[in-house]
Each structure stands twice: as C-alpha cells, then as structure tokens.
Amino acid sequence: MTTALFSHGACLRHDTGPGHPECPDRLRAVLARLETEEFSWLDRREAPQASLEQIARVHPAAYVQALLGAVPAQGYAAVDGDTVLSPGSGEAALRAAGAVCAAVDAVLAGEVRNAFCAVRPPGHHAEPDQAMGFCLFNNVAIGALHARARWGLRRIAVIDFDVHHGNGTQSSFADDPDLFYASTHQSPLYPGTGQAHEHGIANNIMNLPLRPFAGSAEFRGQVTDRLLPALRHFKPEMLLISAGFDAHARDPLAQLNLLDEDYYWITEHLLHLADACAKGRVVSTLEGGYDLGALASASAAHVRALMAG
Numbered sequence: 001m002t003t004a005l006f007s008h009g010a011c012l013r014h015d016t017g018p019g020h021p022e023c024p025d026r027l028r029a030v031l032a033r034l035e036t037e038e039f040s041w042l043d044r045r046e047a048p049q050a051s052l053e054q055i056a057r058v059h060p061a062a063y064v065q066a067l068l069g070a071v072p073a074q075g076y077a078a079v080d081g082d083t084v085l086s087p088g089s090g091e092a093a094l095r096a097a098g099a100v101c102a103a104v105d106a107v108l109a110g111e112v113r114n115a116f117c118a119v120r121p122p123g124h125h126a127e128p129d130q131a132m133g134f135c136l137f138n139n140v141a142i143g144a145l146h147a148r149a150r151w152g153l154r155r156i157a158v159i160d161f162d163v164h165h166g167n168g169t170q171s172s173f174a175d176d177p178d179l180f181y182a183s184t185h186q187s188p189l190y191p192g193t194g195q196a197h198e199h200g201i202a203n204n205i206m207n208l209p210l211r212p213f214a215g216s217a218e219f220r221g222q223v224t225d226r227l228l229p230a231l232r233h234f235k236p237e238m239l240l241i242s243a244g245f246d247a248h249a250r251d252p253l254a255q256l257n258l259l260d261e262d263y264y265w266i267t268e269h270l271l272h273l274a275d276a277c278a279k280g281r282v283v284s285t286l287e288g289g290y291d292l293g294a295l296a297s298a299s300a301a302h303v304r305a306l307m308a309g
C-alpha cells in the first residue's frame, strides 16, 4: 500500500491578490517537487468538493452560506486584513475541505496506507463562525468529524506543527474529551492564542509554545518529552496532521529555525505512534509555509517520511 496525494487545480484559482504570502505559487512549488522521480509511486487523486453536510459538522450553516455568498464574481472581497476572497475561492475552499474527507475515506477503506492533501486555502485558523488568517474552512477539523460520522471512530487526534497556533482547531476540539489537539508554535506570534495553560475540557488540548529563534533541539525536545507521551496516553484511533512548514528557518513570516530533517523526523515518529495505537491511520493536510523553496523541500521531506512509514 502506498501514500495518496490529494489535490485539485481549483486550489490554484483561489487568488489572494498581488504580494500576498498565501499565493498559488506555494501550491505550485509543492506539486512540482512531488512530480519528481522519487515520488512517482504516490497514488494521485483529485480532491472532491466537501458537501455542506460535511462542513456543517464544524461551521454553522449560516456561516457557510454567508462565506460562499461573499465570493465575488470578479475582483476581490476582503474578509479581514489578511483573508481575501476571489472568484475561485469558493470552489478552492470546498476542495480543500473535501480533500481531507476523501483522504480519510481512502485510508479508512484500506485503499492507501496514509495520505497528504496538497491544498489551499489552509484551514487551522478558521473558527467555527469566523474566517481568519488566510483560512476559510477548517479543513482538518472537518476531516476529523467526517471520520467520526462516516466511519464511527470516536477518538481522533490532530497534531499541528505549523509555526502559528491553530486557534480554530482548538476552538472546535476544546469541549470534546474524545478529540485531542496538540500544537507546536512560536509564541509570541499571530494569532496570540495557544498558551501552555490552555488545556481544554479534559486535558485534550496541548499547547507547546516555542520562543522566537528556537530550533531543532527545542522542537524535538517538546515533541519527545511532551507531545508523544500525551498522544500515547490519549490513544487516538486516527491521527490527522496540520502540516504547516512555516517554522522552517527560511520562512519569512516567523522566527523558528526548523530544517527539512525535522519534518522528516516528526513525521516518522507520528507514523510509529499511529502504527502502535491507530492501525497506522494518518492523514496530513497542508497549512502554512511561505518561502517557496523551503516549503517545497520541507513538504517533500514530510511526504518522503509518509511513503517510508
């Protein structure tokens, strides 16, 4: 069994405007790297559009209607200072969330060993009723609740190594003791949430803030000493990864100093843990990463580890 790669051309047609860091070239850079010889065994699949039923498990129907209704026929519509809609944004957002749901289906049906969703817009900042931070729908949370509704899983964990805290995912998970969210992120940094004392209703939220300029040693220490033991204790039935690559040393939006090999390392450890308690079930989805070269090489390291797992 192999690793699936879910993506869709519509994710390139979410246009955030000139000079915006969350640009279509990000996804082009990731996909170009995954076209090279070593990735020829990937099982490449088109991301379907998420259904409104799937999205409504995380976002109120009124929010979904208002967001899709705000998509302009031409030009741009600003949701906030960072978050922009263009004519292609509605379909891109539906495909990004649909990719994670379809990846969950492919893994749980036993068609593939694990999966990576190369999609945009990203999702982890999207609150149930608020788009923000380049995010429209919370793709990973929608995927987690889909795994429950469609496949009857109960205990699901999301690991988020994007350099920013996934405030939206935490909001969606904090009150449910059978959902676990763990995040490594730079602090202080946007969006300002993710303090170490935010634990959720049943210690089901684990925030591991890292100081600016922290690098591999601090990151690996937190993952080894805190994250992996907590995950083992939680015993998830499936693992989802919010794979942002903006903690990379070359990223322009933050000041952490991770390297490509750190992304390989954490992916390998998460796969081992999933093998031990979650029948190896892992679905990963792209979040941030704004240096095109670092994004391509770090996401390649991540997918290389998924394929080796």
Ligand SMILES: [Zn+2]
Pocket (backbone or CB within 6 Å): 162, 163, 164, 244, 246, 287, 288, 289
């Ligand atoms: Zn980020």
